[in-house]
Amino acid sequence: MKRIIALLVACLLVIAVELLCSWTGTLYYLTQMTMSAYYSLLIIGLCVVMGYAGQISLGHAGFFAIGGYLSAALTTRNLLLFHDSLLVRGLDFAGLLVTGKDIYGGALVVVTPWAACLFAVLVAATIAFLIGIPVLKLKGHYLAMATLGFGIIIYRLALASSYFGGADGISAVRPFPLCPGLSVSGGPSTRVENYYIAWGLVLLGVILLRNLINSRIGRALRAIHGSEEAAESMGVDTARYKLYIFVLSAVLAAIAGVFLTHYNGGIGPSEASVMKSVRYVAIVAVGGMAHLWGALTMSIVLNFLSLRGVFGTYDDAIFGTILILIMLFAPEGILRINVGQKLLSLGGVFKKGGRKD
Amino acid sequence: MTAELFIQYLFAGITYGSMYAIVAIGFNIIYNTTGIINFAQGEFVMLGGMISITLLRFMPLPLAIVLAVGITMAVGALIEIVFIRWLKEPSVLRMVIITIGISILIREAALHIWGESVRSLPYFVGNEITTTGILGARISPQVIWVIGVCTMMVLLLSLFFGTTSVGREMRACAANRTAAILCGINTRNMVTLSFVLSAGIGALAGCVMSPITSTQYDNGTGLAIKGFTVAILGGLGNSGGAVAAGLLLGIIEAFSVSVVPLAFQEAIAIAILLLILFVRPNGLFGSKDLAGLKEF
Numbered sequence: 001m002k003r004i005i006a007l008l009v010a011c012l013l014v015i016a017v018e019l020l021c022s023w024t025g026t027l028y029y030l031t032q033m034t035m036s037a038y039y040s041l042l043i044i045g046l047c048v049v050m051g052y053a054g055q056i057s058l059g060h061a062g063f064f065a066i067g068g069y070l071s072a073a074l075t076t077r078n079l080l081l082f083h084d085s086l087l088v089r090g091l092d093f094a095g096l097l098v099t100g101k102d103i104y105g106g107a108l109v110v111v112t113p114w115a116a117c118l119f120a121v122l123v124a125a126t127i128a129f130l131i132g133i134p135v136l137k138l139k140g141h142y143l144a145m146a147t148l149g150f151g152i153i154i155y156r157l158a159l160a161s162s163y164f165g166g167a168d169g170i171s172a173v174r175p176f177p178l179c180p181g182l183s184v185s186g187g188p189s190t191r192v193e194n195y196y197i198a199w200g201l202v203l204l205g206v207i208l209l210r211n212l213i214n215s216r217i218g219r220a221l222r223a224i225h226g227s228e229e230a231a232e233s234m235g236v237d238t239a240r241y242k243l244y245i246f247v248l249s250a251v252l253a254a255i256a257g258v259f260l261t262h263y264n265g266g267i268g269p270s271e272a273s274v275m276k277s278v279r280y281v282a283i284v285a286v287g288g289m290a291h292l293w294g295a296l297t298m299s300i301v302l303n304f305l306s307l308r309g310v311f312g313t314y315d316d317a318i319f320g321t322i323l324i325l326i327m328l329f330a331p332e333g334i335l336r337i338n339v340g341q342k343l344l345s346l347g348g349v350f351k352k353g354g355r356k357d
Numbered sequence: 358m359t360a361e362l363f364i365q366y367l368f369a370g371i372t373y374g375s376m377y378a379i380v381a382i383g384f385n386i387i388y389n390t391t392g393i394i395n396f397a398q399g400e401f402v403m404l405g406g407m408i409s410i411t412l413l414r415f416m417p418l419p420l421a422i423v424l425a426v427g428i429t430m431a432v433g434a435l436i437e438i439v440f441i442r443w444l445k446e447p448s449v450l451r452m453v454i455i456t457i458g459i460s461i462l463i464r465e466a467a468l469h470i471w472g473e474s475v476r477s478l479p480y481f482v483g484n485e486i487t488t489t490g491i492l493g494a495r496i497s498p499q500v501i502w503v504i505g506v507c508t509m510m511v512l513l514l515s516l517f518f519g520t521t522s523v524g525r526e527m528r529a530c531a532a533n534r535t536a537a538i539l540c541g542i543n544t545r546n547m548v549t550l551s552f553v554l555s556a557g558i559g560a561l562a563g564c565v566m567s568p569i570t571s572t573q574y575d576n577g578t579g580l581a582i583k584g585f586t587v588a589i590l591g592g593l594g595n596s597g598g599a600v601a602a603g604l605l606l607g608i609i610e611a612f613s614v615s616v617v618p619l620a621f622q623e624a625i626a627i628a629i630l631l632l633i634l635f636v637r638p639n640g641l642f643g644s645k646d647l648a649g650l651k652e653f
Contacts, residue, residue: 056453056454058457134631134635135635137635140453144396145394149627149631152582152623152627153624153627156623159620278461281457313469320465324440328444328455331451
């Protein structure tokens with residue numbers, strides 16, 4: 001019951017924000033809210049990996065970039081030159097290609113967004129699966145470095161290959177038509193629809209993850225977080241569950257990447273950078289590692305402020321500072337600082353002092 | 358490949374390799390006394406280079422370098438005292454995140470102080486085109502400086518840890534912290550000293566390398582990753598292994614330039630790291646039993 005109420009409150013808040021913005025004539029805020037929503041989708045996935053399974057990942061921007069870049073490249077790179085190759089003819093036969101015109105009026109043959117999206121997410125899942133098997137055997141520093149290394153490799157590949165546009169990234173990515181009359185695209189006319197698409201996706205993600213956490217898998221994950229050895233001796237297949245949740249979070253990250261890329265109409269290598277991954281970890285830490293709603297709340301607040309440019313040139317520095325302060329003073333996250341309990345313990349100190357007298 | 362070209366690549370590899378070895382030894386010194394991997398290790402190298410370049414405007418080169426190393430050591434001490442000293446048995450995850458945060462702060466501070474421009478110290482002897490002939494190859498004197506200074510540092514460090522009483526106390530701290538406390542060693546001061554020491558050697562390496570590699574505010578991350586690769590490859594905590602592994606990675610990298618594009622060089626170094634972590638996480642020279650006892 002409590003869970004349903006929380007979801008209902010979240011839904012109402014989402015609607016309330018939209019109504020408030022249209023009432024005050026500040027609909028442009030919805031653009032940043034939509035982008036924050038897509039980042040939040042990644043962050044709730046990472047929250048389960050870090051908070052519930054207890055595994056750090058400093059490479060999630062990599063999965064986001066795999067999703068975004070592949071979808072962007074497939075829906076913009078012209079396949080006309082390869083129209084004789086078996087693969088392209090097969091795609092054409094399956095009805096997965098669309099033709100159009102490029103900005104110079106030339107013929108353009110690209111993959112349909114749905115197929116590109118599915119392919120991108122599938123690739124991200126496969127990579128997460130393959131890299132997850134060895135990486136998740138590692139612990140502590142080694143795990144942090146290995147995931148960091150994975151993130152840097154993806155960043156370097158995006159930066160060094162001309163297919164992905166090098167330092168410029170890919171621009172002029174077409175809208176992603178979800179169903180007739182509804183497409184993921186930027187621009188003022190579709191702002192409200194896209195706001196609801198993004199938040200619908202995030203709430204779906206929350207429902208999925210909440211159910212997962214409260215299931216057998218969730219209990220197994222928490223057991224792993226408590227003590228991997230103890231969990232294993234109780235018969236929990238720790239490697240399988242860790243891998244499962246890692247792949248799931250990578251899929252969420254890739255979906256976020258695909259949608260945000262189509263929404264923004266482009267993607268650049270900075271989306272794959274280490275700083276992005278660190279930022280996601282920082283937000284999860286601030287929200288309280290094992291606290292889905294907390295991570296979601298902090299993600300909206302911090303991403304929104306960052307995207308509005310409130311932090312200016314100190315953007316990265318702010319996130320670094322937040323990271324340090326949270327880890328030093330409130331490793332359980334700021335929403336977990338139990339004010340009542342702090343006061344009680346203070347009261348206890350005074351009581352003890354009193355007894356001594 | 359001609360013999361001259363081979364030697365040319367070899368020297369380039371040794372130069373970069375000794376750099377990686379120094380960063381790896383910096384990792385090891387802190388890891389040994391605290392069990393922490395300091396993700397901000399690469400930033401010390403950047404700071405050393407940057408500060409000495411700025412100081413050079415006011416004073417001669419040797420003095421600027423000495424002062425830059427001193428300032429970076431003070432920064433290292435400050436970091437330990439402010440962020441690490443008062444934490445009671447922090448978890449590894451917490452320490453990883455804190456040191457990553459520190460590295461971001463140092464990098465951002467450097468960005469705001471020095472900007473994005475690429476700077477470098479002048480060559481210690483001669484200039485960019487001065488060369489000396491070694492075995493038929495033409496080598497810049499700076500290369501000899503780098504190799505010489507790095508060798509000196511390794512020798513002095515092993516002397517320090519082997520013979521002086523402070524060095525022995527630090528080693529005692531690494532072997533068994535509780536026992537060290539019981540012997541009356543102030544382990545907290547030893548931890549501070551380990552940060553000072555690794556900041557110092559990082560900064561000095563940053564100064565001697567600056568004419569060859571140039572210094573930029575975001576140099577640190579790449580260096581830290583490669584230094585970490587080397588530290589793992591040589592067996593975490595094993596400084597002799599770090600030297601061998603550093604030279605190995607440097608030479609592999611130098612020769613790989615002739616095969617793969619430069620843009621992919623970093624990706625290759627990291628791929629090597631991942632491979633080592635998956636196959637031999639205790640390093641090329643480390644023993645499996647010893648690694649099992651350590652807490653990562």
